[in-house]
Amino acid sequence: MHPEPFDLHQTASEGHGDPTASLPPAETVRPDDGPTYDVAVIGGGTAGLSAAVALSRFRRSVVVIDDGTPRNAPAGHIHNLLSRDGVSPEELYRLGRDEVDGFGGEFVRGTVDAVRGELGAFTLDVADERLTAGRVIVATGGWDELPQLPGLAERWGKDVIHCGFCHGYEVRDQRVGVLATSPMAAHQAMMFRLLSPHVTLLAHTTAPSSEQHEDLARRGIAVASGTVTEVLSESDHLSGVVLEDGTRIELDALVVAPVVHARADFLAPLGLQPTEFAVDGHTMATQIETGPSGSTDVPGVRIAGNASEPMGQVVNAAASGLAAASAMVGEFVLAGASAQ
Template sequence: MSRYDVVVVGAGAAGLSGALALVRSRRSVLVIDDGRPRNAPAGHVHNFLTRDGAPPSEINAIGRAEVAGYGGQFATGTVTAIRRDEVFTVELADGTAYQARRILVTSGLTDVLPEVSGLAERWGKDVLHCPYCHGWEVRDQAIGVLAISPLASHQAQLFRQLSDDVTLFLHTAPELTAEQREELTARQIAVVQGRVEQVEIRDGKLTGVRLENGKFLPLEVLAVQPILRAKATFLTELGLEVSAQEVRGVGYGDALAVDVQGQTAVPGVFAAGNVTDPMAQVVHAAGAGLQAGAAINGDLIAEDTRSALASRGS
């Protein structure tokens, strides 16, 4: 069984950034990835200084090449379990296993979309979620916001900064408060009662939504609020569980808890990126990966020093 200083689970911005810091410190590193990046449906990455507008695949390819250039290795597969004895054993779905002194979890998250016919088909194209990721590209268009929680009112206000034509569809969200209605009215954001039954598509583009009463409303863009689920079930045998995340008392998903250096509750297991911070954009994830990679190297140095002192004493 191959053994490494560090096995990194996930080859997104956080994983590759952490791996780069480690290989540049002459650590042996294996990056395992399932080949299903969260941002694959998106055409471009934004708000990443010097890389604004670059396709996600291009950034990933550059990152892989940089890590490989310092001796980092890669494996394709799905991690199903991690166990710990004297070292960590990382098991893949195909039965392959690797050993590591430390683990860096950067497995990301899954966007759980509202169950509306046609919505998933346009995800990452003209069905969007983040005004900072996609807002400039949809400026001045007819934008709808599909509400599933009280947070949708804030989301509508964010998109109102980008277009004068914004409609909030209450869908399955609770009734608006009087304050929310007043704020939406003040900024001329239309509010539509009733569930959205279907996203209408024509010639490969979103054309609008149809309500459960049959009424059709034309749109060019639909913003949604996915539930953000951390991809961390393979950590169960280590005793690590995700915890619910809230904004203003409203739940929006879950995440793995870490300290400021990316250390989890299990010594030797670190994590970074969307698995720990669901709201993080690519540039944030890259920074967190670097932080965790540096912390892991420091942790290994401390262990190496203890071993050297023990050998010297014997």
């Protein structure tokens, strides 16, 4: 028996920013009842909703399990998404849930603690309850491990940013600082130099090489030596940083490089574990290794979005969700499935 569907429009109006605030809890399902759903999609962000739309349009029974904590929730707007530039994450997900609902997909609020089983008979533990499904798409994304500096986390997603494609145009011509915590910092600074003539590389924990120093100087990018000790804000706007010697550098935006961790611990019972993605020995992210269309070593389990592509943008996540769903439709064909 399926969990009772919820009213999507009531959720949008009463959720106060939480895109799944009114979702019902998971309902207990006995494993010997057989698969309750053809596909369980874990994660209700861009990748998960894209997968759910495609599968629902092929008349597969789909449930989306989501805990309401999308990675991009701190951001006010989404960019580089054709025809939807500037849309808020909350609005994009509301529109996506409407589409899934319109094609018969269902939603459950909760966090998946573990996935067990095999192709055709997976069980998903959601708090103290259990759901079953024949196949699983994991679209839980990642979480950002930010540099530990006073005042930084409070501005994350506002004027502490990480991606030139996601936020660069919005800080054009402003005073931009790039916090060097990885070997990619000099490259980041050069990227933002395309957007503003006022870029400073804050050496912090990763000083540029002599060759990078010369390249930065040729582009008019200043380099500030010394460790940053604090991020400053005034009137709800970032105003600068303080170095260890007390020097204050005035800024309008600060670019950081968080370590992106895949949200995938619940896959451990299946033997799927995140692996590190490193550059010159520096961990940039953790991710689930996948093959074509998000395939894994576990038949019936595919990964979409930032859990397998930590640097991907929203449009990449949408494409990967569709790719995973398309591959599963092919599997249903080969398995002899028909209209329901």
